[in-house]
Amino acid sequence: MLPDIELAVQLQSLDDRLAAIAKEIADLPKHVAVIEKKLENHLKRLEADRAALVANQKERRKLELDIQGHEQKISKLKGQMMDAKSNEVYNAFQHEIGFCQKEISNIEDRILELMGESDPLEKAVKVAEGELAVEKKQVDAEKKSAQERSAADRAEAAKLNQQRADVVARVTPKVYAEYERIRKGRAGFAVSEAVNGKCSKCHIQIRPQFLQELKQGNAIMVCESCKRILYYAPPQSFEDLVPASAR
DSSP states (O other), X not given: OOHHHHHHHHHHHHHHHHHHHHHHHHHHHHHHHHHHHHHHHHHHHHHHHHHHHHHHXXXXXXXXXXXXXXXXXHHHHHHHHXXXXXXXXXXXXXXXXXXXXXXXXXXXXXXXXHHHHHHHXXXXXXXXXXXXXXXXXXXXXXXXXXXXXXHHHHHHHHHHHHHHHHHHHHSOHHHHHHXXXXXXXXXXXXEEEEEXXXXXXXXXXXXXXXXXXXXXXXXXXXXXXXXXXXXXXXXXXXXXHSOGGGO
C-alpha cells in the first residue's frame, strides 16, 4: 500500500474519532439542559402544591376568624334580645341569631372540606420534597460527570489534533488537498475500504479489473461510484498475527 494511502487511512481514523468527540461535547450541554428542565418542572409542581397548601391554610384561618365573628355577634344579639320590648323585636333577634348559626354551620362544613383537601396536599408536598432532594443530587452528579467527560474529551481531542497535524505533515500536499475536498463533500468520510469486492461506504460492487488494480496498490484510486479514496487491506494470515517467538 502506498504511504499516502496509509496516511489517508490514518487521517480518516483520526477524523472519525474527532467527529465523535465533537458530537459528544456538543451533546453534553443538551443532556444537561434536559435533566435541568426535568428538575425545573418537578420544582414547579412542588411550588404549585405548596401554594395550594398555603391557600388552603389561609382560607381555613379566615373562616375560623369568621366563626369567631359570628359567635361574638350571636353573644351580643342574645344580650340585646333580653332587653327586647316586643315580640316583634324579640323574633327579629332570634331570626338574626339563627342566620348567624346557619352561617357558622356552613363555614364549619367548608373547613371540614378544606381539612380533607389539606391532608393529601401535605403528603404530596412531603413526598415531592423528598423526591426533589434525591433528584437534585442525581442532577448535580450528572452535571459533574458531564463536565468531567467534556474536559476529558477536550484533552483527547487536543492529543488527536496533534497526531493529525503530524500525519498531515507527512502526506503529499496534493493528496491531502484531495482528501479534504472529498471529506467535505462526503459527510466527513473521504476514505473507504474495499471489502468482499464492494466499497464499504456506498456498498457498490467493484469491477473485477478495477479491484485487481486496487489490490496492487500502485496508485491512489477512488471508488467509481461514490468517488471516495478506496483502499484494499489484504487479510492477515495466522503467521502474521502470531509473533515469531510464539510459533
